[in-house]
Amino acid sequence: MDVIIIIALIIAAVILFLVELFVIPGISLAGISALVCITYANYYAFANLGIGAGFITLLVSAVACIGSLIWFMRSKTLDKLALKKDITSKVDRSAEKSVKIGDTGISTTRLAQIGYAEINNKIVEVKSMDGLLDEKTPIIVSRITDGVILVEKHKK
Structure with missing residues (x-):
């Protein structure tokens, strides 16, 4: 036993x-x-x-x-x-093509580093270079790097 x-x-x-x-x-x-x-x-x-x-x-x-x-x-x-399927999807970079450096817009959400903004009548994902920006803050595109749109607070 x-x-x-x-x-x-x-x-x-x-x-x-x-x-x-x-x-x-x-x-x-x-x-x-x-x-x-x-x-x-x-x-x-x-x-x-x-x-x-x-x-x-x-x-x-x-x-x-x-x-x-x-x-x-x-x-x-x-x-x-085992998984054998390949990932064929790609990152959507259409926003990068429609936005240029120097374009202005307004943040539609609070930018706690990353959020959304309306630039050229399009809602795009942006990253703040100035840290935290509140909603409805005027912004300006300062750089576009690897599909990431970097913005700063627009000083009129």
Whole structure:
């Protein structure tokens, strides 16, 4: 009966270990449960079956974890789980083409670094160079870099 308990704990630990590595990223309940199962299986073997059986269980549990990891990585299961779709979308840069340096407008939202402004009767996303600007503040386009429209408070 003791051997069945140890085998069940090692199998559960290996399954939870694989789930932790390939399904649920990060440290989660599966990883903690795998650690608890493998630790308790080894403790149980040392406590109930003796030192010799304990070391054998320790060796078997290490080989089972490493072997299952190698087997799973070589199997086609990992290919079935992997994403194979390429991202083909592109950033919308139409606002950059319609706005030029020196254009003036008014902020439509509060610019806590980034917000929206109306420039040339178009609502565009802008970034404030002057820090926080309140809504309905007159602005002027000072730079356009990598699709980001940089504005400053317009001093009339």
